[in-house]
Amino acid sequence: MEQKWSYLVDEYRAMLYRIAFSNMKNRADAEDAVQEAFLRYMKDEKPIQNKEHEKAWLIRTTIHICLDILKSGWYQKTVPWNESFENAAKNIYLPYQVKDDETLEAVLQLPVHYRNPIYLFYYEDYAIREIAEILNEKEGTIKTRLRRGREEVKKLLTERRP
Amino acid sequence: MGIQEVQGNGNAQAYQKKRSAGRGEGFQESLLQNLRYRDQEENAITDTETEARKKAENVGVGRIGITSGIRVNAAAVQEALQAVEVRHMSYEESDHIKIAVTEGYTLKGKREDSEEARVYVEAKYDDGRQEAYQVEIGKISDTTEHEIERFALETMNEA
Numbered sequence: 001m002e003q004k005w006s007y008l009v010d011e012y013r014a015m016l017y018r019i020a021f022s023n024m025k026n027r028a029d030a031e032d033a034v035q036e037a038f039l040r041y042m043k044d045e046k047p048i049q050n051k052e053h054e055k056a057w058l059i060r061t062t063i064h065i066c067l068d069i070l071k072s073g074w075y076q077k078t079v080p081w082n083e084s085f086e087n088a089a090k091n092i093y094l095p096y097q098v099k100d101d102e103t104l105e106a107v108l109q110l111p112v113h114y115r116n117p118i119y120l121f122y123y124e125d126y127a128i129r130e131i132a133e134i135l136n137e138k139e140g141t142i143k144t145r146l147r148r149g150r151e152e153v154k155k156l157l158t159e160r161r162p
Numbered sequence: 163m164g165i166q167e168v169q170g171n172g173n174a175q176a177y178q179k180k181r182s183a184g185r186g187e188g189f190q191e192s193l194l195q196n197l198r199y200r201d202q203e204e205n206a207i208t209d210t211e212t213e214a215r216k217k218a219e220n221v222g223v224g225r226i227g228i229t230s231g232i233r234v235n236a237a238a239v240q241e242a243l244q245a246v247e248v249r250h251m252s253y254e255e256s257d258h259i260k261i262a263v264t265e266g267y268t269l270k271g272k273r274e275d276s277e278e279a280r281v282y283v284e285a286k287y288d289d290g291r292q293e294a295y296q297v298e299i300g301k302i303s304d305t306t307e308h309e310i311e312r313f314a315l316e317t318m319n320e321a
Contacts, residue, residue, distance in 0.1 A: 095253070095254060096253050096254075096256075096259060098261065100261070103261075103263050103264065106263075107263060118263065121268075121288065122261045122263050122268055123261065125252060125253050125268065125270075125286075127286075127290075127292075128288075128290045139290070143288065143289060143290060146266070146288040147266070147288060147289075150263060150264060150266050150288065153263050153264055154264050157264065
């Protein structure tokens, strides 16, 4: 691999994998999505203005690839073997310790329009402005989704607790 | 709710007696008394509001606008907490983090390199606000219920 691409892979692979995993909830599909995102970036002729845009582009593309896979007819007819959606939070490999797996599990169960903003805001520590850029939405939309998503997480946790 | 219920104390009765005492010159006196009693009532209401706010702030968690947030106790600001500029510290740089999805905020803490035990705490809320505090550990009460103070103590223990 060329030198100029290897830094990119080293720098973003782990983070992109976690974002892909939060959408796919299985290792193989998450890895496929990240590989595809890197390939698209390398083939893309358009120059990226700066590092922040580069990162935003990669995250956005990874999410789009995940959503395309999830929507595909093939994916909907198959189930990954040997992995359970129930324990997705344990396999996400965050670079810090999360004391509350139950909440992360609930976040991963949210509908996609809540899940991605919430995951990026809380677990990858992105600012609302950055999330708006990554997801191509207005900041106000992200704030609304964070608020409503939070209410959905509360509901999910309440339903789970006896 | 009637006026009696609002006033509801000994002062109200005394005021009524004075009010029926006379006209003319009595009017001025009555007006002055009226003003005085109104002031007293307003102060009483303000005191009640302040009391309730103090209780919420002592706990450290309040509600600002529609989003839950961490209210900083005014007294605590003078004591253990000092508002400082936000450094935009990453999770990797932090010694301790708290992710409170259901409350709508995250906290990041880092022990400062200084002779006095100090912790830098950064708070990020889901309404877009970001705040940062310098916390002097020595000034925190052992029994504090203030969220940021407690988090600073946890950061100190983690580091």
